Amino acid sequence: MATLQVKNLHVTVETEQGSIEILKGVDLTIRSGESHAIMGPNGSGKSTLAYTIAGHPKYTVTEGEITLDGENVLEMSVDERARAGLFLAMQYPVEIPGVSVSNFLRTAKTAITGEAPAIRTWINEVREAMTNLKMDAGFTERNVNEGFSGGEKKRHEILQLELLKPKFAILDETDSGLDVDALRVVSEGVNRIKDANGFGLLLITHYTRILNYIKPDFVHVFVAGKIAEQGGPELAERLEAEGYDRYLKV
Amino acid sequence: MTEATVRPGSTGHSHGGGEIPLQTRNERLRSIDPSKHTKIDGRDEQWRYLDSARMGGLDTNTLRDASSELKVSAPAEFSSDLVDASDPSFGIAGLPEDLPTANAWAAATKALKLTLSGEASEPAFISVGNLDNQSAAHLIIQSKTHARGTVILDHTGKGNLAEIVEIIVGDESALTVVSIQDWDDESVHTSAQFARLGRNSKLKHVVISLGGKTVRVTPNAEFTAPGAEVELLGLYFADAGQHLEHRSYVDHAVANCKSRVTYKGALQGKGAHTVWIGDVLIRKAAEGTDTYELNRNLLLTDGARADSVPNLEIETGEIEGAGHASASGRFDDEQLFYLQARGINELDARRLVVRGFLNEIIQQIGVDSIEERLNASIELELARGNH
Numbered sequence: 001m002a003t004l005q006v007k008n009l010h011v012t013v014e015t016e017q018g019s020i021e022i023l024k025g026v027d028l029t030i031r032s033g034e035s036h037a038i039m040g041p042n043g044s045g046k047s048t049l050a051y052t053i054a055g056h057p058k059y060t061v062t063e064g065e066i067t068l069d070g071e072n073v074l075e076m077s078v079d080e081r082a083r084a085g086l087f088l089a090m091q092y093p094v095e096i097p098g099v100s101v102s103n104f105l106r107t108a109k110t111a112i113t114g115e116a117p118a119i120r121t122w123i124n125e126v127r128e129a130m131t132n133l134k135m136d137a138g139f140t141e142r143n144v145n146e147g148f149s150g151g152e153k154k155r156h157e158i159l160q161l162e163l164l165k166p167k168f169a170i171l172d173e174t175d176s177g178l179d180v181d182a183l184r185v186v187s188e189g190v191n192r193i194k195d196a197n198g199f200g201l202l203l204i205t206h207y208t209r210i211l212n213y214i215k216p217d218f219v220h221v222f223v224a225g226k227i228a229e230q231g232g233p234e235l236a237e238r239l240e241a242e243g244y245d246r247y248l249k250v
Numbered sequence: 251m252t253e254a255t256v257r258p259g260s261t262g263h264s265h266g267g268g269e270i271p272l273q274t275r276n277e278r279l280r281s282i283d284p285s286k287h288t289k290i291d292g293r294d295e296q297w298r299y300l301d302s303a304r305m306g307g308l309d310t311n312t313l314r315d316a317s318s319e320l321k322v323s324a325p326a327e328f329s330s331d332l333v334d335a336s337d338p339s340f341g342i343a344g345l346p347e348d349l350p351t352a353n354a355w356a357a358a359t360k361a362l363k364l365t366l367s368g369e370a371s372e373p374a375f376i377s378v379g380n381l382d383n384q385s386a387a388h389l390i391i392q393s394k395t396h397a398r399g400t401v402i403l404d405h406t407g408k409g410n411l412a413e414i415v416e417i418i419v420g421d422e423s424a425l426t427v428v429s430i431q432d433w434d435d436e437s438v439h440t441s442a443q444f445a446r447l448g449r450n451s452k453l454k455h456v457v458i459s460l461g462g463k464t465v466r467v468t469p470n471a472e473f474t475a476p477g478a479e480v481e482l483l484g485l486y487f488a489d490a491g492q493h494l495e496h497r498s499y500v501d502h503a504v505a506n507c508k509s510r511v512t513y514k515g516a517l518q519g520k521g522a523h524t525v526w527i528g529d530v531l532i533r534k535a536a537e538g539t540d541t542y543e544l545n546r547n548l549l550l551t552d553g554a555r556a557d558s559v560p561n562l563e564i565e566t567g568e569i570e571g572a573g574h575a576s577a578s579g580r581f582d583d584e585q586l587f588y589l590q591a592r593g594i595n596e597l598d599a600r601r602l603v604v605r606g607f608l609n610e611i612i613q614q615i616g617v618d619s620i621e622e623r624l625n626a627s628i629e630l631e632l633a634r635g636n637h
């Protein structure tokens with residue numbers, strides 16, 4: 001049983017107008033096997049929370065803490081966080097020209113586990129994971145994210161989730177830009193991997209659509225850099241019916 | 251990537267705001283007589299990025315003929331001879347366009363001539379290295395009609411060398427020439443490489459510059475009959491204090507030929523300087539020309555400088571296509587973040603990105619042993635830069 005804990009997190013970002021505070025005291029605890037959905041309007045700071053946990057250099061933590069089983073995550077480099085068991089499925093994964101998917105996946109797996117995977121087992125593992133996500137076998141020969149469609153990029157992120165077996169997975173708007181079929185394939189993939197690996201899930205989304213496929217145990221409504229309300233799955237249904245206006249009018 | 255120091259200059263293809271070259275490219279002086287060539291002078295476009303102090307005396311001294319010191323190891327389809335100016339191929343592909351090359355011409359009265367007949371499945375190797383500091387060499391590589399094969403020209407070790415490489419690509423033949431500059435740190439090298447392409451011929455020309463204090467390679471390709479295709483590929487990796495300069499020139503003198511120029515470079519360290527100048531001339535007669543040139547530079551540290559100048563001169567509108575792209579940019583931090591977020595440490599992530607960047611060229615060489623050696627050299631360069 002692992003625990004990811006965010007306490008009183010304040011985060012700023014540098015802009016031309018000076019430093020702006022985006023997260024204004026976020027508290028959140030996720031345990032292995034739990035599914036948390038963070039919902040909120042655009043600009044509320046949902047993605048900032050995801051990238052701050054992953055350690056993106058653009059964001060500065062001015063107050064508060066993030067711990068993984070008591071270890072101080074904020075003191076870790078980006079790759080140390082990943083090796084400690086944190087995984088961020090990105091909304092806009094970048095292209096890496098000249099680096100094939102197969103090379104990338106093997107390099108990442110080797111980095112995470114500390115040793116190169118046995119070739120034959122690894123190839124089978126990759127092939128099976130790709131079949132599950134309905135990905136073409138030739139996919140691994142392509143360069144990372146280069147010329148990928150929106151759906152291919154998201155499947156590739158979930159493929160990494162399956163292969164790298166993190167303790168906690170943060171999915172940043174994985175549902176955006178997906179058609180219904182791709183959304184189902186990706187969601188089923190997340191559910192299947194979670195059932196197998198039992199990771200803790202933090203699902204960041206603007207829409208309730210993906211929650212029809214991935215059922216959250218907890219729903220947190222994010223407004224203006226803070227959690228404005230939290231509850232069970234019923235809260236998502238209420239948001240579906242009422243939207244975010246109720247929070248924004250305050 | 252951010253655009254940097256791109257200066258497109260052209261006739262009939264103006265982007266506005268760029269400097270116009272002082273002359274059209276085919277009007278540049280060509281002479282075997284050193285006294286006809288001007289001294290190295292920064293006001294001259296040819297020497298805009300280099301001064302005499304970096305040239306190791308190749309522009310001022312009398313040079314010594316080292317053509318006979320080149321070592322050839324070639325399969326049976328190749329024959330090699332030392333020839334002089336009475337040989338009909340001597341001086342066919344091009345004449346000196348600058349002083350070091352004219353000095354080399356004057357000194358190297360003999361040329362090493364490698365002739366390819368038939369189809370060679372294994373490459374020929376010419377090793378050049380550990381030469382005197384005043385060396386000159388002249389090579390002629392000729393593929394006969396319908397011949398196919400690869401020649402690897404490998405420059406290593408100590409020595410300053412002014413070199414002429416004539417590449418005569420026979421009708422219907424397909425030739426690959428790879429020129430590797432992997433010299434010791436203090437070596438200075440100029441290499442004027444002139445290619446002359448026959449009817450329906452193909453040349454793949456690959457320049458790889460890694461080691462040397464000053465390396466200046468000037469590949470020229472001239473089409474003499476329709477249906478020919480040239481691919482000029484280049485890869486360079488400059489460290490602190492190194493100057494690696496590449497100036498390509500494709501002369502579309504006749505109709506229906508195709509050219510592709512792709513040069514990619516990585517730079518790291520204080521004073522690392524690379525120059526790429528890509529001249530393409532499409533003459534009035536060259537209808538149906540298809541050309542594209544591209545240069546990309548990846549700056550890994552502060553203090554390095556990449557100059558990149560495509561020049562396209564177009565004298566006819568009746569062409570298939572003509573374009574160029576040039577960009578020099580810093581290391582992309584988002585790529586680094588993505589890889590690190592998958593557990594890969596910063597050093598390995600940088601390696602992965604740089605190797606990926608240069609891979610486009612390496613993959614096209616088609617000689618396994620060279621590809622492996624290059625991958626190892628790039629590893630070494632990256633380790634040296636502590637990246």
